[in-house]
Amino acid sequence: MSRDNKILLAALACGAVLVPAVVALALRWPWWAWLLGSAALVAGVAAYARRLVRLHQQEELREALVVQQQRPAVPAEPEPEPPQQRLLRDVPLPSSEPDYRFVFGATVWWRRPADAVGVAHENPAGLAVDTLLTRAKEIAAAEHPGGAEVVAHKLAGALGAVQRDPHGHVETWAAEVTLTLPEQDADRLHRLAEVRKDEQLWHRERDHERSKRAYLGDEVLQDTGSAVVWWLARNENDVERAAELIGTLAQLSAAANGTEIDERFRHLVPSARQAPFRNGLPLQGDALSFSGTLDSGFFTYGQLSAGELPADAEHTAIDHVHGLIDELSSADEEAADRDRLAGRLAALFDAAGQADFAAAIRRRFADPADGANGADGADGAVPAQPRRSST
Structure with missing residues (x-):
């Protein structure tokens, strides 16, 4: 609605109230007559305002239609070509170990993008396979060959997404991805793992044995007194037996340290043991x-x-x-x-x-x-x- 129409409606509304009031005072009408006259005039002004609003809306629709008809038509997007496929089987892929390779297989899907420009690639199928294998090599080369099953799921997720080659000639993705390790290599890895675990256990046992030898040689059997105290700590309620074993403990202490039996305890060692x-x-x-x-x-x-x-x-x-x-x-x-x-x-x-x-x-x-x-x-x-x- 224009500004002039708004001013006109405001003036008519004021007149619808003031004119009946002036007439009622001049002719000395009762107050209800003034109210009736004012209400009738205000209703007429409201009806006129609604008509003006409808006319304004119709005018805006006509202008929008004219503008839309004058705008140039947008060309429709071209439909993408139907995808094509190529089967890959027994393709070696590197792993994190130089001498171990995965065996890769998949169904490669590819198509020319709808928005591709320029001359089409001469061998789009080969380009699609190369693009997909490049991505698969990057993923597999960082993985240990012992986890082939987990790597297969990782490849399936990564290669299932549509991707384009660096020049935008083809879109490619993969389905039915498989990844295995040759049986001989899997057996070697299993044996190497067993050897590593055995070696780790052997080192632990050796360290435990060394600790026991150091404890016995450097502390328990350092001298006869240490040996006696050690035996009493383990048999604190058998003091008489400890006294009987002093000669034996003296002999053990001397043997552990490569020395002769202390003269103070030599008489306690049985003659058959000297x-x-x-x-x-x-x-x-x-x-x-x-x-x-x-x-x-x-x-x-x-x-x-x-x-x-x-x-x-x-x-x-x-x-x-x-x-x-x-x-x-x-x-x-x-x-x-x-x-x-x-x-x-x-x-x-x-x-x-x-x-x-x-x-x-x-x-x-x-x-x-x-x-x-x-x-x-x-x-x-x-x-x-x-x-x-x-x-």
Whole structure:
């Protein structure tokens, strides 16, 4: 509605109220007559206003129709070409491990975009396959070959979305995506995983064993007192038994540290458990019942029994070694072979801390004509080893 029409309607509304009032006062009409006249005039003004509004709306519709008819027609969007497909099977794809490849398969769908411009590609199917495989390689190359099933779902989600090649010649997507790993490679990965788990378990067990050895060697068996305290901590209600085991614990502590039994506890160690020789001589007060054997290259002592030793106890022990060598050696073997065996026995006693007795063995079996060489390890004899320190 225009501005002039609005002013006209306002003037008519005012006149519809004022004119009946003036006439009623001049002619002295009753007040209800004034009201009736004013209401009739206001109704007429309202009807006229509605007519003006309808005329204005019709005018706006005519103008909009004219403008729409004058606007140029928008061309309709071209319909996209129907998609075409190509089947892919047994295509190798890289994985995060250089020597392991996935086996990829899919149905590749492609079409020329509706808004494509320029000359169409000469081989759109090959371009579509190349575009899709490039994307598949990027995804698969970052994945471990052991998770082929999970990677297959990831590829299906990524390749199912429509994408264009870099130049906009084709739109492509994939369906029925499959991804597997050759059976031999899957078996290798399984075995490698088992080896890694076994190796991890072995390292844990080794570390546990080392911890136990360090605990026993550095704390529990550091000395006899530590061993006794450790036993009491585990058996706190058995003090008398702890006193009985002091000799055994002293022997264990000395063996763990590679030292001799402390003199303070030596009288608590049973005589049958003490070393058969000290400084190459048998212990006084013990008689030697020597029944040694060679087992896996190590010489084991026999049992000791209480009794009197003969005056030539050292020579008696040497005679037992001589008898042992005679038992282990045949009569046809040469003297050099017997000397080598004697040298090995001497080396075993030497490593056990019996340097003097080992030297006695070497003197007994050395060649009188070449005694110095026999002592130095000639003719196959094993030279003396340095005695182990007591610390």
